Amino acid sequence: EDLKRLASLLSTIKATLEDAEEEQFTNNTIKDWLLKLKDAAHILDDILDECATEALAMEYKGSKCGLSHKVQSSFLSSFHPKHVAFRYKLAKKMKRIRERLNEIAAERNNFHLPEMDRERKGGVPDWRQTTSIVTQPLVYGRDEEKDKIIDFLVGDASQLDDLSVYPIVGLGGLGKTTLAQLVFNHERIVNHFEPIIWVCVSNDFSLKKITKAIIESITKTTCEDLELELLQRKLQDLLRRKRYLLVLDDVWNEEQEKWQRLRFALACGEKGASILVTTRLAKVAEIMGTIPLLELSRLSDKDCWELFKQRAFGPNEVERADLVVIGKEILKKCGGVPLAAIALGSLLRFKREEKQWLYVKESKLWDLQGEDNVMPALRLSYLNLPIKLRQCFSFCALFPKDEIISKQLLIELWMANGYIASNQMLEAADIGNEAWNELYWRSFFQNTEIDESGQITTFKMHDLVHDLAQSVTNEVCCITYDNGLRTVSEGTRHLFIYDKNSFEEIKSIQLHHVKSLKTYVEWNFDVHEACQLSPQ
Ligand SMILES: Nc1ncnc2c1ncn2[C@@H]1O[C@H](COP(=O)(O)OP(=O)(O)OP(=O)(O)O)[C@@H](O)[C@H]1O
Ligand SMILES: [Mg+2]
Structure with missing residues (x-):
């Protein structure tokens, strides 16, 4: 009974952790409290793990004695001296953790955890607002991409009957908006399209808002707050038979349906009318684009x-x-x-x-x-991740920076840690594959390599993405020969030791104070020279 209660408590704690996660980046009190709660959750997790292992061991021994499952468990649980000792130890641990949780819960009352209403976060915050005006005094190294987009928009696109949608995709801060601004203000574009419209979409893909913003951009006056139906009619009156260019900047919406509805309303323009979309998410580009996306390269x-x-x-x-x-x-x-x-x-x-x-x-x-x-x-990309994927992502900080990572190994480690589990339809490995793909679609992974059958075998993470993963967790630690890290903090749960030459150094790393280690990977070049990473 106690165990069941604790297991249910653990799932409640996990939900609380997830809910409050966003707040911890701005609120230090919450951050501190969350750390304590996480710590307790890990201890609880370990206790449950221990029980499960003990139960398995008992079952195994019992089956060797030829006892039926029911008999062995009742028999062993009552009389076996080892088990009695285990139960005693366990009861003590449970008591301690329950007391600790009560203390933490009491602390919670010292401040109010914000109401968790995800929808509340509508609207685009000021610092994410963009306009069509180039804010950078000098833009470097984007001439090639700029010409490519302009050539297409005033060239090929003008021959197409259907609305063209051109997506620009790349990591946060890579310069997608800047590139779109360059295009938007270019003489060839200004002379070719009429009207040209800039809408900053951000995380708020509301049909009504976007429609209103387009109308306001064309008429240059504020538009009254009408019903969507009226707004869309007004929009169509303004765009009908016009060769317009619309920039939708910073799109995050992955719901195809919403985009389809907007697209139908926009489909009334003249031949050659086009839309330029900037987004961090390749999935968005896939949903919206009518031509292959432009993947923005890193600046030289x-x-x-x-x-x-x-x-x-x-x-x-x-x-x-x-x-x-x-x-x-x-x-x-x-x-x-x-x-x-x-x-x-x-x-x-x-x-x-x-x-x-x-x-x-x-x-x-x-x-x-x-x-x-x-x-x-960068953190926006993390907060935009579905909650179930956040752990999978932050876990990637386990690998050294700029390392070639084996996709299969990563998925296996996710599975071993219980981040993904099978359901009735799919095996855990397939779900792992899906999770991997989701992260890939969000530009977190790159430099993929494929085998003869076209399957992705290895990939890399961009340095900043690695920083992002590391910045959101202190439970993952990677020690490499050149990052100077030689100590492991007590809260570390996943450890990767990557040493090019000497086992000696690895041996000198102290681990006895680490409370709850779940993953331990040791990687040595002498042993695995030039082959794929595999855990020891
Ligand atoms: N080629 C460039 N030369 C000079 N400055 C640049 C260049 N590209 C981007 N910048 C500057 O870098 C900053 C980030 O660029 P930008 O906002 O265009 O990135 P983004 O890819 O749109 O990011 P996000 O995904 O957050 O929307 C801006 O201050 C911008 O002026
Ligand atoms: Mg942008």
């Missing part, structure tokens, strides 16, 4: 440096050689993402001591506090 090191330099040094400042050397090292953190280059450059703008730069170089990206830090922007 040279361009990133220009961008960084422009922010980090004043316009007439002599660039100090020592800072330049460190700056180029710092820039490696950006992984070709302009948003990160700008954030790091701005952070260093008024820092002129070498040790301040070295500090930034040694720091984790998410520990750095700047006005326009890159983490909140």
Whole structure:
């Protein structure tokens, strides 16, 4: 009975953890409380695990003695001395955890966990609002992509009867909006299309809102709050027989139905009318696009440096050689993402001591506090993940940065940790495959390699995505020969040790204080040279 109650308590705790997760990024009290709760949940999880293992062992022994299941369990549970000792130990542990949970629950009353109403978060926050005006004084290295899009829009698209939808896809902060702005304001576009309309969609794909925004953009006056039916008619009056260009910036909506309804309303334009969509999600591009998506590449090191330099040094400042050397090292953190280059450059703008730069170089990206830090922007991708996938994603921080990861190994580790379970229709491995695909569709995974039969075997994660995964969990730890980490915190649940040459160093890593380790992977080059990663 006690066990059942605890198991049900654990699932309630998990739900609370999930609900409050979003708040922890902005509220430190909640963050602290959540850590305690998580800690207790792990202990509880371990107790349940222990019971399950013990029960299995008993069953196994019982079956060897030829006892039926019922008889063995009652027989063994009552009399076997080992089992009596186990029950005694277990009861003590359960009591302790129950008391701990009560304490934590009491603390909860000290503050109010916000009402969990996911729908409440409608509307686009100010910092996510975009407009058609290019905000960057100088845009680097996007000429090729810009020309490609413009050539298509004023060329091939103008021959097509159906509405063309051109998606631009890429990681947060890679410059999708900026590229769309460049296209939007280009002379060839301005001369070819009429009207040209910019709508910032963000997380709010409401038909009514978008329709209203389009009308307002064309008429340049505010539009009254009419019924959708009237709004759509008005929209069609404005767009009928027009070769318009509509930019839908920052789309997250994955519901095909919603898009279809908007598309029907927009299908009244002249031949050549087009829509340009920017999104982080390849799935959105798949749903909306009528032509193959444009996958935005990372900015070259040279361009990133220009961008960084422009922010980090004043316009007439002599660039100090020592800072330049460190700056180029710092820039490696950006992984070709302009948003990160700008954030790091701005952070260093008024820092002129070498040790301040070295500090930034040694720091984790998410520990750095700047006005326009890159983490909140990237975190949106995480918060947009379905809750069941969040654990699967943060677990990926287990692998070293820039490592080629075996897809199968990752899925097996997910399964072993119980992140995915089979249902009546599908095996766990298939569900794992689906989870992997979902993450892939969200641009979290890249550089995939396939075998002869076309199956994806290995992949990589972008540096910033790895940072994101690591920033949302402190339970996953990866020790590599070059990341300088040699200690494991007590809250670590998943540990990966990756050492190129010496077992000695691995042996010196202290683990006795780690309370609850679930995954332990040791990877040594001598043993597995050039073959795929496999756990020891
Ligand atoms: N090629 C570039 N040259 C200079 N600055 C750039 C370039 N690309 C992007 N930026 C700057 O980087 C920042 C992020 O760019 P942008 O907003 O276009 O990214 P995004 O891909 O739309 O991100 P999100 O997914 O969050 O919408 C902006 O400040 C932008 O001005
Ligand atoms: Mg954008």
